[in-house]
Amino acid sequence: MTVKVAIRHQLGSFTLDAAFESAGKLTALFGPSGCGKTSIINVIAGLIQPQEAHISVNEEMLADTARGSFLPAHRRRIGYVFQDARLLPHLSVAQNLAYGRWFTPKEERYADEKAIIAMLGLGELLARRPRQLSGGEKQRVALGRALLQSPRLLLMDEPLASLDEARKQEVLPYIERLRDEVNIPIIYVSHAPTEVARLASNIVLLKDGRVVKAGSAAEILPSLGLLGDEFAHETGSLLEMTVVSFDPQFGLTTLGKRHGEVTLWQGNHRSLGYEAIHQQIAITEGPTRLCHRQINVDAASFARDLKASYFFVFVFALVSVSSAVRCLRAAIFAARSMARNLEINVIPRDVSAAPPPFCPPILDVTTG
Amino acid sequence: MNWFALSLDEWNAVRLSVKVATWAMVASLPVAILIAYLLARREFWGKTLLNGVVHLPLVLPPVVTGYLLLLAFGRRGFAGAFLADTFGIVFSFRWTGAALACAVMGFPLMVRAMRLSMEAVDQKLEEAAATMGASPFWVFLTVTLPLALPGIIAGMILSFAKAMGEFGATITFVSNIPGETQTLPSAIYTYTQVPGGDPNALRLTAISVLISLAALVASEALARRVGQRVAE
Known part of the structure; x- marks a missing residue:
């Protein structure tokens, strides 16, 4: 699972010039607002046509402007979970889920409908309309909809940003499950360090349209300060x-x-x-x-x-x-x-008492 | 006089008006949807010009529009002669000509309502549909069109109502032949021009009011139902 992205795009005075490669399960694009995170995934999705782009997923070329190729969005088979869910309001949940699947060529459909509906707990929502769903439920349906189109890559643009804390906690476990159980690369845009810390296997730090640093989560999290002083306390x-x-x-x-x-x-x-x-x-x-x-x-x-x-x-x-x-x-x-x-x-308190190869560093537990 | 017994001419005028208005509406619908879509969602050379041409019947005196139609679609007009020779479609002094005049006069209203409702459709939803594999055609068919449905219905009703009341362009283009091109407004006009025609004119006026009102009420109800269905 390799995603290779190289983009160069001039938008007014803003220049997006970013290149990164990711072999991890979930790559987080992290940076302050306005750093070009969303633009990057919109280019990957094919919603923005940049001046220069070279994008491939698992060696499959999606865009290579040097050779004049740029697949339109509807032919990329990239699942996109938007910040604002964007469920089609005139369709039921079941129809929303079926929408992307219907456009996927039969031989490329790998998504197991029942398993995904069960995994995301959507069974009871199927007959409802989007307006009858809570924010968290909408995002779960959006996740399911993106998965059911059997995508080769999943993009998530701050899927939790519009939810309150309780709803976030409701959706987060599903994203983790998806990361662990579904075998497709995920690119996740966020400006919340906690989310990134919890979900990401790889992190790409972005600032002013450029990649500051990229690497594994453990390697990058201590370096959030590179983005500027406002991030120093979030390292x-x-x-x-x-x-x-x-x-x-x-x-x-x-x-x-x-x-x-x-x-x-x-x-x-x-x-x-x-x-x-x-x-x-x-x-x-x-x-x-x-x-x-x-x-x-x-x-x-x-x-x-x-x-x-x-x-x-x-x-x-x-x-x-x-x-x-x-x-x-x-x-x-x-x-x-x-x-x-x-x-x-x-250093855990009780090194000697604990039998190797582990030592319990955590005590003092509060129960539910 | 009996208020409910229509004379043959009156009855013909009512029937003809409904027929002409329905055909005008139905025939212009696909073209109006296409042009509304182009104006709402596409950028192309000559867009302002197209917009201007579409709106022309709204600002020109109806008589001018009718006369232009006569020049173009009359027996000797370039389009009229071509259509008559190739497809056998004749507009001049036929009810089809009345339908054409009504369609042209109602067209700006129809396009305007549809364009506004299409512009109001959230483009983010269209983008979402595209990421799910829907080509621009399918996005239009499964997202834009259903969500713009209240405006499409409004445009159809406006065009129908305009056609029911169209007078100037129709009478200029296809004249006022009872049973063929004499629509409700033309019939009312005729009755006001003959002595003792007032009761007939009044009766037809009442019918005209009723039909237009019914169309408006029906469209409101329909648009509200559809609107509730597509509202988020």
């Missing part, structure tokens, strides 16, 4: 740990990483060692998989451990747990600029 560290065990009775999750050591990397420079971080974590178990809640890092104890007057607040860390790979992903964002350029080494 994050990505921490992936294996779920070693889960006790539903007490809601206890045990996480481990080889050698019981977790390194959070935050920018560069100074290195500080810590005995432990107390984290409050609430993880509840869903029917088939572990779900996600926010981790609140115990700021007080963290500051105490610093033995200095530095004041740290970790705003939040979003966690997602995928039962399939038994892996927990946490992104920790530092709220204050103090946390900039800081390397944090977290």
Whole structure:
């Protein structure tokens, strides 16, 4: 699964000159508003015809302006989930879902209708009209609609941006499932670091129409500051740990990483060692998989451990747990600029007591 | 006199008017949809000119339009002669000519209503349909047209109502022949010109009001139903 994109487009005084390649499952285009994120995916979708473009998905050429080829949008078979859902208001949910499928040539239809409807929980919505759906439901239908056209690539333009927090939490798990269970590359536009941290396998940082840096999520998240000072407080560290065990009775999750050591990397420079971080974590178990809640890092104890007057607040860390790979992903964002350029080494408290190859760094669990 | 017993001429005028107006509306519909679409969604050379030509009957005196039609579609007119020789279609002094005059006069109203409603269709929805594999033709057929339906219906009714009332261009082009080209307005005009014709004129006026009113009410109801269906 490789997506190759190179675009050059002049729009008034704005120049879009971006090239990136992605082999990851979900590539996030991240940057401030007006950096050209949406323009890039509109070019990939074929909705904007740029002056120069070279776009291929899995070696299939979609646009190569050097050779004068530019497939129109309707012949690209690219699923597009818009920020504002854009369901066809005169059609029912079932008809909306069937729309793209109908235009897909028979031999290229791979999408399993029943499985997708079940995966996105759309069964009960089929007879409804778009106006009878909540914002979250609309986005789920939009996801289903894009998948049912058997796309070769899925584009998502801030699909959660127009939803409130509760609706976001409703839709996010579906996007994660889609990423883990559907075998097509996804390009995801966002300006929310938490979303990107939670979903992305690769990140492309964009600023003023140019690629600032691109790479794996763990590599790029600490570098969000490259986009400018307003992003400095949003730099994050990505921490992936294996779920070693889960006790539903007490809601206890045990996480481990080889050698019981977790390194959070935050920018560069100074290195500080810590005995432990107390984290409050609430993880509840869903029917088939572990779900996600926010981790609140115990700021007080963290500051105490610093033995200095530095004041740290970790705003939040979003966690997602995928039962399939038994892996927990946490992104920790530092709220204050103090946390900039800081390397944090977290050494779990009980290294000796815990049997290798893991060590539980997380205690103090609040139950539902 | 009996208010409900129409004379043969009166009855013919009513029937002819409805027939002429219906044909004018139906025949201009596909062309109007096409032109409304071009004006609403496409950029091309001569767009302003096309827009001007479409609106011309609205600003010209009807007599001028009728006379131009006579010049073009009369037996000796370039288009009239061609159509009569090749397809056997004759317009001059026939009810078909009345339909043509009504279609031309109602055309700007029809196109205008349709164009406005097509422009009001969210282009983002059309883009979404395109990403799902719909070619421009299918986008038009499955998204633009259904969503613009209230405006299309409004345009049809406007054209019908205009045709029911068209007088100047019709009488100039195809004259006022009872049973062939004498529509309701022409008949009313004729009755006002003869002594003792007032009751007939009044009766036809009432019928004219009724038909136009019924068409308007029906279109409102229809447009509202469709509008509710397509509203988000």
